[in-house]
Amino acid sequence: MPRFLSLLFPLLLYPFIATAGASPQTTQGNLAPVLKTILPSVVNIYVTGSINVPLDTVDQEGAPDESPQNNGHSSMDIGPQKFENLGSGVIVDSKKGYILTNAHVIAHAKNIRVTLTDGHRYKAKLIGTDPDSDVAVIQIDPENLTAIPLGNSDLLHVGDFVAAIGNPFGLGQTVTSGIISALQRNNLGIEGYENFIQTDASINPGNSGGALINMKGELIGINTAILGPEGSNIGIGFAIPSNMAHSVMEQLIQYGSVKRGTMGVLVQNLTPELASAFHVSNTQGAVITLVVTGSPADEAGIKPGDIIVEVNGKKIEDSGSVRNAIGLLRLGSQINLRLLRDGRLKSINLVTIDPNKYIEKIASRDPFLFGTEFRNFDEITPTQGHVQGVQIISTQEDTALWRAGLRRGDVLISVNGKTISNMTDLKKEVSTAKRQLLLNVLRQGGAIFVVVKQ
Structure with a gap:
């Protein structure tokens, strides 16, 4: 299944609202004059590429072999597999040829082709992609292009009339209309950063990366996903607000990526x-x-x-x-x-x-214990009697204790020859250590010494 299908139907396990109706038509007059000026700014995108696919053992009919011996899975790859993908995009800068689309539309692409409404085709260059927000920018030669005007998505209201433009199912440019059903939809689990416009304008596979416009012909969203069973449209579509897409676009154009900070x-x-x-x-x-x-x-x-x-x-x-x-x-x-x-x-x-850098800063303050969770251990064991110490609950890869071979369940009972009974003792002894620790560790009924280096 193409990547855009998985993003267009990312919520199949959620409850479905069966009462959603068909998209209403605008009553604010004829859309044709508005569409005439902006349709050339919405383009079709065709990508090809290859991706390593895990080997699911298949039978001679091509279906997964779900026999008990195979369980339908294998740890092997079948090597690079070619794929094709269809989507849409929006020209936002006619002078430089920049086009906004979804990151999932061009994911893993080796070749990106853009087709304009007049049939002209261009090879596109990837400028930058941000999977966390599902925004990407590509570029074509700026020759007689039409850019769509950007609207202010912060000024939208529920009930505003909108139209969705894209390339559904590869049929060619298609326009559907509806209203804004909700704003600031988040916590849907579709993207890392979500602030979706919800609309009942029909959005289908191939519409990803296309335009959601207001009645002035301004871009107010990038069509991204729908909620519907078995690929059907039930009037619940989602678009990335234009302000959010534009903010990401500016970073992609300037830096080629989005480098996010944290405040903690x-x-x-x-x-x-x-x-x-x-x-x-x-x-x-x-x-x-x-x-x-x-x-x-x-x-x-x-x-x-x-x-x-x-x-x-x-x-x-x-x-x-x-x-x-x-x-x-x-x-x-x-x-x-x-x-x-x-x-x-x-x-x-x-x-x-x-x-x-923040993680490095924290790690430098506590190089021995960073990345490891502990609990006080005070139990009577059949082989070692009454044991007091500190037990490892979890340890992250490539930390000091992990590199020394310590794992979940290990119990530390001494540090540099000093007996420890709890976390307070552990921190005290570790705080005075210089370059390494000598730990006495109980593991699975036995005991070992382990050297831990920074």
Whole structure:
């Protein structure tokens, strides 16, 4: 199955709303004059490439062999397999030939071909792709191109009339109409960063990367996914807002990628119950549930229980709004947060940092124990009697303890010759160590010594 099909039908396990009707037609007059000027800006995209496919043992009919001996799976690959994919795109810069589309449309592509409405075909160059937001930018020779005007997706309202333009099922350019059914849809599990416009305008396979326009002919979204059983359209389609797509596009054009920063917090929606518990009347916002030690948020004085109501002047509706607002900023960006703390507004400034550099910073503070979870161990065992120490719950790959061979279930009972009974003892002894640790470890009824180096 082509990649775009999986993205166009990413929620097949969700409940389906069987009462969704057909897309309504606009009553605001004839769309033809508007469409005449912008249809040339929506293009068809054809890609070819190859991808390594895991070998599912198949029978002679080509169906998976689900016999008990094979279980329908194999750890082997059958090597590079050629594929073809169809999608749509939108010309956003006629002078430079930039085209917006979905990242999943051009994923793994070796060749990208663009066909205009007048039949002209161009070989496209990939400028940049961001799978987390499902936005990509490609480029063709800027020759007699028509760019679509960008609308402001922040000004949309539920009930606004819209039209979707694309290349469904490879049939060629097609226009469908409907209304905006909902805004700021997130937590759907379709993309990493979600702030979808929901529409009942028909969106089908091949529409991915196409335009969602308002009645002025302005681009207000990039068609991305639908919710429907067995490939059918039931009037639930999703588009990436134009403002979000444009923000990602600017980074892709300038840098070729999106490098996101972090501020080091976890958040949750501000429910009416939480609002009452925090003694605030507003239910719009996101509650900070955790501040990571040593993060920009921690250094700026942010605390659990603070309620984020604005990020860089933009109101925050829920936790998804915070994730999107921060996720669309490049690392090193300045952030101004408006917080509610004890019923009072506070303004806090901070700068996002590279998550990888942040991890390196934390690891440098605790090079021996970083990346490992522990618990106090105090049990009577049949082979070793009463044992007190610290047990490893989990350890991340390529950390000091992991490289030394320590794994889940190991119990540390001494560090550099000093007996330890709990986490306090462990941290005390490790804090005085220089370049290495000598650990006495109990494992599966036996005991070993292990040397751990930074």
